Amino acid sequence: MIDKVKNYLSEVEKFVATKEDEIEQFRIKYLSKKGGIITDLFTDFKNVPSEEKKEFGQFLNQLKDSVSDKINFLKLSLSSTDDKISDIDLSLTAENSKLGSRHPISLTRNEITDIFTRLGFTISEGPEMEDDYHVFSALNFPPEHPARDMQDTFFIEKNPDILLRTHTSSVQVRVMENQKPPIRTISPGRVFRNEAISARAHCIFHQIEGLYIDKNVSFADLKQTLMYFAKEMFGEETKIRLRPSYFPFTEPSAEMDISCSLCGGKGCNVCKYTGWLEILGCGMVDPNVLESNGIDSTIYTGFAFGMGIERIAMLKHGIKDLRLFFENDLRFLSQFR
Numbered sequence: 001m002i003d004k005v006k007n008y009l010s011e012v013e014k015f016v017a018t019k020e021d022e023i024e025q026f027r028i029k030y031l032s033k034k035g036g037i038i039t040d041l042f043t044d045f046k047n048v049p050s051e052e053k054k055e056f057g058q059f060l061n062q063l064k065d066s067v068s069d070k071i072n073f074l075k076l077s078l079s080s081t082d083d084k085i086s087d088i089d090l091s092l093t094a095e096n097s098k099l100g101s102r103h104p105i106s107l108t109r110n111e112i113t114d115i116f117t118r119l120g121f122t123i124s125e126g127p128e129m130e131d132d133y134h135v136f137s138a139l140n141f142p143p144e145h146p147a148r149d150m151q152d153t154f155f156i157e158k159n160p161d162i163l164l165r166t167h168t169s170s171v172q173v174r175v176m177e178n179q180k181p182p183i184r185t186i187s188p189g190r191v192f193r194n195e196a197i198s199a200r201a202h203c204i205f206h207q208i209e210g211l212y213i214d215k216n217v218s219f220a221d222l223k224q225t226l227m228y229f230a231k232e233m234f235g236e237e238t239k240i241r242l243r244p245s246y247f248p249f250t251e252p253s254a255e256m257d258i259s260c261s262l263c264g265g266k267g268c269n270v271c272k273y274t275g276w277l278e279i280l281g282c283g284m285v286d287p288n289v290l291e292s293n294g295i296d297s298t299i300y301t302g303f304a305f306g307m308g309i310e311r312i313a314m315l316k317h318g319i320k321d322l323r324l325f326f327e328n329d330l331r332f333l334s335q336f337r
C-alpha cells in the first residue's frame, strides 16, 4: 500500500503541463471527490493494517500537499509566461541604439592637440580656479592692467585674489614651476571672462596655449611651427601672416592671420573682404616671464601662442554663432559625426 503512494508521489513530482486544461485534468485525476486517486486512497485507509496506519497516513498527507503545490506552481508559471508573450514580440528585429557624437569643441581640440603632439609637444593642464599670481603677476601683467579689473575677470575672493582664469597662459606658469627646459607643451582648457554673451563672445570658452622653451629658440621656429599647424588644420593651400601686436608676456608679440579658407583669400563676407582671418596671438616669451619663473633668460629663449578653440571650430565649419556650442541642440551637435 505504502509503495503505491510512493509511486504516485514520484509521478506528481515529474508532472509538467503547458496548458490550462492539462492542469485541470491533473487536478481531477488526483483530487476529484468522485474517483480521484487521493479520495480513493483515503477510502482505502480503513483496510490498512493498524501497524502501518501511521506511516501510510503521513505519506498520504504528503501526496495531497504535493499535488496542490504542483497545481499552484504550474498555474503561476503559465500565467507569467502568458504576460510576457503578450507584451514582447521576440521575433521583432532589434532596434539600433542611437550613438551620440563628440561635441565639436572636443573634436576641434583633439584635432589641434594631435597636430602639436606630432611635433613633439606634450599636453599639460592647470586649474580653472586660479590665483592672481598664475594668471597675471607671473605673466608680467602690470598692476594697473585692465584685465585685472572686475569688469573683465570673475573674482571668487579678494585679498588674496582667487579668480577664474581668463586665459590658459596661466598653465605656462604652472609648467615652468614644475619642469626644467627644454619645455614643449600645449595646454587646452576652459577659460572665463566677464563678457556679455553674443554671437561672437561668451563668458565661458576654450583656449589652447602653446609653450616652447629651449636654447636657441627663435621667431623663425615660431613662424614655422604655426605655419605647419595652419596647413594641417585648414589645408595645404593655407597662407599665414603675422601682424605686430602687444601681450604683456611676450616680446615681440604678434597676431596671426590665415588666408580665408572660405574664399581662398579673394574676399568674402566671412573675412570682411580682407582675405584674412585672425586666429591666434603669439610671441617670444618675455625674459621677465622666464626670470620670474626661475629660468635663466641669458641661456634660454622661447615662444608662446594662444588660440580660441571656438574660433577655430567656427572658421573650420563655417559656424556663424558661438552660442550654438553651448545650447546642446541635437540638430546642431549631430552634424559632427
Ligand code: DAH
Pocket (backbone or CB within 6 Å): 166, 167, 168, 169, 209, 210, 247, 249, 250, 280, 281, 282, 283, 304, 305, 306, 307
Ligand atoms: N592669452 C592670450 C589671450 O587670451 C592669448 C595669447 C597671446 C597667448 C599671445 C600666448 C601668446 O601665449 O604668446 O588673449
